Amino acid sequence: MSWIIIGPGRRIPGNAKMRYVAQIVEVTDVEDPRVDDFRDLSTADRRPDRPGGRGLVIAEGVVVVERLVASPYPVRALLGVRRRIEALADLLAPLDVPAYVAEPDVMASVVGFHLNRGVLAVADRAPELTAEHLVATSRRLAVLEGVGDHENLGALFRNAAALGVDGVLLGEGCSDPLYRRSVRVSMGHVLRVPFTRLKSWPDDLDLLRDGGFRVAALTPRADAVSLREAALDSGPVAVVLGSEGPGLTEQAIAAADVAVRIPMAGGVDSLNVATAGAIAFHAMSGI
Amino acid sequence: MSWIIIGPGRRIPGNAKMRYVAQIVEVTDVEDPRVDDFRDLSTADRRPDRPGGRGLVIAEGVVVVERLVASPYPVRALLGVRRRIEALADLLAPLDVPAYVAEPDVMASVVGFHLNRGVLAVADRAPELTAEHLVATSRRLAVLEGVGDHENLGALFRNAAALGVDGVLLGEGCSDPLYRRSVRVSMGHVLRVPFTRLKSWPDDLDLLRDGGFRVAALTPRADAVSLREAALDSGPVAVVLGSEGPGLTEQAIAAADVAVRIPMAGGVDSLNVATAGAIAFHAMSGI
Numbered sequence: 404m405s406w407i408i409i410g411p412g413r414r415i416p417g418n419a420k421m422r423y424v425a426q427i428v429e430v431t432d433v434e435d436p437r438v439d440d441f442r443d444l445s446t447a448d449r450r451p452d453r454p455g456g457r458g459l460v461i462a463e464g465v466v467v468v469e470r471l472v473a474s475p476y477p478v479r480a481l482l483g484v485r486r487r488i489e490a491l492a493d494l495l496a497p498l499d500v501p502a503y504v505a506e507p508d509v510m511a512s513v514v515g516f517h518l519n520r521g522v523l524a525v526a527d528r529a530p531e532l533t534a535e536h537l538v539a540t541s542r543r544l545a546v547l548e549g550v551g552d553h554e555n556l557g558a559l560f561r562n563a564a565a566l567g568v569d570g571v572l573l574g575e576g577c578s579d580p581l582y583r584r585s586v587r588v589s590m591g592h593v594l595r596v597p598f599t600r601l602k603s604w605p606d607d608l609d610l611l612r613d614g615g616f617r618v619a620a621l622t623p624r625a626d627a628v629s630l631r632e633a634a635l636d637s638g639p640v641a642v643v644l645g646s647e648g649p650g651l652t653e654q655a656i657a658a659a660d661v662a663v664r665i666p667m668a669g670g671v672d673s674l675n676v677a678t679a680g681a682i683a684f685h686a687m688s689g690i
Numbered sequence: 691m692s693w694i695i696i697g698p699g700r701r702i703p704g705n706a707k708m709r710y711v712a713q714i715v716e717v718t719d720v721e722d723p724r725v726d727d728f729r730d731l732s733t734a735d736r737r738p739d740r741p742g743g744r745g746l747v748i749a750e751g752v753v754v755v756e757r758l759v760a761s762p763y764p765v766r767a768l769l770g771v772r773r774r775i776e777a778l779a780d781l782l783a784p785l786d787v788p789a790y791v792a793e794p795d796v797m798a799s800v801v802g803f804h805l806n807r808g809v810l811a812v813a814d815r816a817p818e819l820t821a822e823h824l825v826a827t828s829r830r831l832a833v834l835e836g837v838g839d840h841e842n843l844g845a846l847f848r849n850a851a852a853l854g855v856d857g858v859l860l861g862e863g864c865s866d867p868l869y870r871r872s873v874r875v876s877m878g879h880v881l882r883v884p885f886t887r888l889k890s891w892p893d894d895l896d897l898l899r900d901g902g903f904r905v906a907a908l909t910p911r912a913d914a915v916s917l918r919e920a921a922l923d924s925g926p927v928a929v930v931l932g933s934e935g936p937g938l939t940e941q942a943i944a945a946a947d948v949a950v951r952i953p954m955a956g957g958v959d960s961l962n963v964a965t966a967g968a969i970a971f972h973a974m975s976g977i
Contacts, residue, residue: 558962558965561958561961561962562965564955564957564958565958565960565961566952566954567954567955590959592958595957629977630972631977665853666854666975666977667853667854668851668853668854670882671848671852671879673852674848674849674853674968675845677965678849681961681965681968681969682969682972685917685952685969685972690916690918690953
């Protein structure tokens with residue numbers, strides 16, 4: 404039995420296929436190959452950043468699924484409990500993709516774990532932007548080095564989106580922001596904030612300088628100027644952030660125009676990298 | 691077999707008990723009642739904020755254990771794998787408490803889960819400070835309303851410690867900052883930053899005003915003044931933070947002197963409360 408969504412809350416039984424109309428399809432068999440995109444999501448081969456990974460983008464929960472649908476990533480399908488899929492009816496109406504409806508236990512067996520949020524969407528990757536394009540179209544950028552932790556990476560994108568950063572450049576040692584956990588922690592903002600990977604690190608910071616950017620490396624070093632003194636709120640600015648433990652490499656700091664520190668109280672090692680980023684992004688915003 | 695720690699790295703076998711010297715005691719029996727303080731830590735009755743909770747403070751990992759030992763909380767005992775306990779020898783030497791050493795599997799069975807960090811310490815609570823004392827001895831305070839999430843609460847304390855906030859006042863609806871997960875996420879800073887619970891909410895904000903504080907409520911409301919305009923870096927200032935979803939109540943905002951917002955980009959709901967706190971704390975620091 405399948406329905407066609409023709410508008411908010413209205414469904415008509417039938418098998419007729421219309422262009423640009425999401426089809427609700429009931430799934431009762433755990434082995435159903437039509438939901439293979441959603442299978443065993445916690446296993447390593449589902450990680451887009453690992454060899455053998457399929458590179459699909461997974462969105463979890465209503466809010467993140469909404470952001471995925473509004474993003475440039477081509478949605479392939481949805482899988483959810485009936486209540487959640489119906490809540491998304493308006494959003495799905497213009498999409499020509501299947502929306503698979505399953506009971507919670509069937510869904511858990513397919514996905515490999517119990518899913519609180521009750522709905523998933525899967526998308527292909529969008530073509531990656533070039534660094535040159537991002538530099539040419541932005542005024543405020545975040546540049547990351549060695550941010551391997553998926554939650555920190557997701558939180559950085561959420562903070563970048565909230566505080567008006569135009570894009571993110573990934574230097575050496577960063578994880579894939581499109582891994583499921585990053586997407587979730589970013590609350591889907593990783594799908595909205597444009598990003599790209601730099602090819603040559605840290606040499607590619609020259610692309611920023613050539614584009615008229617001031618490049619500020621964030622570091623706890625005592626000889627760095629304070630965030631306030633650095634006055635990052637004027638002109639095109641890029642802030643370079645390193646991972647929480649080791650911080651930025653010497654090479655990255657040397658390749659920047661200025662080393663900037665967030666003044667910290669005695670006896671405290673560091674801030675979380677996403678938190679330090681948020682403080683810097685707010686300082687860059689100038690409002 | 692037991693050892694007495696007499697200094698960095700030196701141990702002598704024996705049973706002699708000396709004052710102010712930690713005793714290393716091997717534990718091989720999972721049922722050993724001497725490690726009952728550490729038993730089944732993930733069960734609800736170990737939560738100090740729940741009825742029936744024992745109210746003990748648990749520190750996990752070398753860094754947090756070090757902060758516990760340096761705190762006003764009276765340490766009762768430690769439990770760890772040999773390598774971790776030995777790494778803490780200097781710290782333990784002046785303590786008159788048992789340090790139980792166990793194999794990883796014994797430790798996991800006692801605690802109820804596998805422990806990556808390899809060492810725990812347990813302490814009694816310290817007497818809680820009064821709000822009047824905190825107000826009289828501080829220049830910058832954080833006031834929390836409805837922060838029920840233990841991780842957010844821990845992260846707020848970490849950020850408060852890093853950015854020079856002198857103390858935290860807990861209004862209505864906040865969890866216990868001494869719950870294990872908060873202690874861990876705070877990296878032990880919840881044991882360093884003084885805090886107390888306000889008795890009457892939000893009326894007790896008057897205590898702050900009487901103490902010469904300006905009280906700033908953080909809210910995304912459009913009619914609030916921006917963080918920059920509010921110039922929180924002069925004079926004694928307290929910033930009031932609400933939970934991530936609902937934000938501050940009308941009553942809390944009305945009881946403050948000024949409503950302050952962090953300017954946000956369109957299409958973004960909110961920042962994490964600990965992240966918003968960090969931005970405000972940095973603005974308060976004036977450096």
